[in-house]
Amino acid sequence: MSSSLKVSVATPIQPIPYGCGFYQTEEEALYVQLGGIFGSQRFFSFIDSPISRFDLDRQGRLLFFELACPKRRWQVVEEIMMPEVVEPADIRWLNFRKKIKEPQLFTDKNYAKLLIKLSDSNPVKNYYLSHSIILQVSENNLATRILINEIVDDTGGKKIAEFRRQLGGKKTATEPDKSIGSNLPASS
Numbered sequence: 001m002s003s004s005l006k007v008s009v010a011t012p013i014q015p016i017p018y019g020c021g022f023y024q025t026e027e028e029a030l031y032v033q034l035g036g037i038f039g040s041q042r043f044f045s046f047i048d049s050p051i052s053r054f055d056l057d058r059q060g061r062l063l064f065f066e067l068a069c070p071k072r073r074w075q076v077v078e079e080i081m082m083p084e085v086v087e088p089a090d091i092r093w094l095n096f097r098k099k100i101k102e103p104q105l106f107t108d109k110n111y112a113k114l115l116i117k118l119s120d121s122n123p124v125k126n127y128y129l130s131h132s133i134i135l136q137v138s139e140n141n142l143a144t145r146i147l148i149n150e151i152v153d154d155t156g157g158k159k160i161a162e163f164r165r166q167l168g169g170k171k172t173a174t175e176p177d178k179s180i181g182s183n184l185p186a187s188s
Helices: 158-167
Strands: 007-010 018-025 029-034 042-048 050-057 062-065 090-093 104-107 113-119 123-131 133-137 142-147 150-153
Touching: 007 104, 007 113, 007 133, 018 158, 090 158
Parallel strands: 018 150
Antiparallel strands: 007 090, 018 029, 029 062, 042 050, 050 062, 104 113, 113 142, 123 133, 133 142
């Protein structure tokens, strides 16, 4: 098992998608949806660990990820700091079908934010995976951390299903319902 996940970072070719973490209360798992699934963006491969699974399309774009770990196992810290500078980018994950070590999970006292520590490398750049999800990478483009700025409790998958319906498989979407994703930017 490895702790290094290499990514390719390029100029963005699409708008930043909407995304949100949905904590499935009955399954005690976090599902993170990154935008809608459209066109050629279909599941192709994955990266996984004992508690996580990252689903990728054929081009290495992250579509969805799951953390099968109850909140009670997340380490509570005083504050999760979001970076001041975050850039848009076209991120491609290069380690298909790779097994990685179990990430460390840190949350705020309200369990509304989560830091997923993938490696001990120091992050030097921050990129949007979605409006509320940030990837931090090292100087040699290794994924070091994922910051989730919004997590909502979901029972029976109702909120994630509604979120997906609102995105409707479009590249860009009107703003999803604020009760599902309160940190989403206002529609123009």
